Amino acid sequence: MDYKGYDINFGLADKVVIVTGGLSGIGEAIAELFVKKGAEIVIFDIKEETEQLVSEKFKEKGLGIKVDVTNKNSVITAVAAAKKYFGKIDILVNSAGVALLDDAENLSEEYWDKTFGINVKGSFLVAQAVGNELIDANGGKIINMASQAAMVALDNHVAYCASKGAIVSMTKVLAYEWAQYNINVNCISPTVILTELGKKAWAGQVGEEMKKQIPAGRFGYPEEVAACALFLATDASNLITGENLVIDGGYTIK
Numbered sequence: 001m002d003y004k005g006y007d008i009n010f011g012l013a014d015k016v017v018i019v020t021g022g023l024s025g026i027g028e029a030i031a032e033l034f035v036k037k038g039a040e041i042v043i044f045d046i047k048e049e050t051e052q053l054v055s056e057k058f059k060e061k062g063l064g065i066k067v068d069v070t071n072k073n074s075v076i077t078a079v080a081a082a083k084k085y086f087g088k089i090d091i092l093v094n095s096a097g098v099a100l101l102d103d104a105e106n107l108s109e110e111y112w113d114k115t116f117g118i119n120v121k122g123s124f125l126v127a128q129a130v131g132n133e134l135i136d137a138n139g140g141k142i143i144n145m146a147s148q149a150a151m152v153a154l155d156n157h158v159a160y161c162a163s164k165g166a167i168v169s170m171t172k173v174l175a176y177e178w179a180q181y182n183i184n185v186n187c188i189s190p191t192v193i194l195t196e197l198g199k200k201a202w203a204g205q206v207g208e209e210m211k212k213q214i215p216a217g218r219f220g221y222p223e224e225v226a227a228c229a230l231f232l233a234t235d236a237s238n239l240i241t242g243e244n245l246v247i248d249g250g251y252t253i254k
Contacts, residue, residue, distance in 0.1 A: 069122030175242030216249030
């Protein structure tokens, strides 16, 4: 495909975006920024009140659908509803995820299965369903949420690290297979991000010790991850696919 330039304002006008886990944390920040940039947003979330919350927040620019991303029928039904409502799908951001932590010798089978069910299976099922729509439309963008945990060992994070490593590998395969259809697939790997959960998990001394290991000396903010997602969602990144954009203040360069 010939190079056609891009909107230097990184606009998303006329784009329809699905964001999983879009009612909290990083997903919420991404949804908010994308709407400000002109997109219409579809939020998939497990919360019962998803439809109402999205309607109140984004009015006619948003659609909320309660979805269990680990259930294929739930995902397929939701993707079909999103397409019917807005007429098309252009971009997917897989942000739904969970972090269930314990040391390796004690980690429960339940924690392992739930981590992989939501983080890996869920991301794949939504990517697969949306990917088929993008293949028919001859193009689009998929952005998966990985983590610095995909590249380095973190104490008590064995299931989480393994699941995020799987996200990076999955991203590469999808990018390789779907490049022929003009679909870009990339992922983002943040360090500790100060969402509500992040603030609680890394409060006090444990957080101060972690910051000492980050060359930039601080944690990240959801808005910074959203900015990276915006770049990957726009035409400015059309030659980038199969990559892992790391936003970690230098934590993994050591």
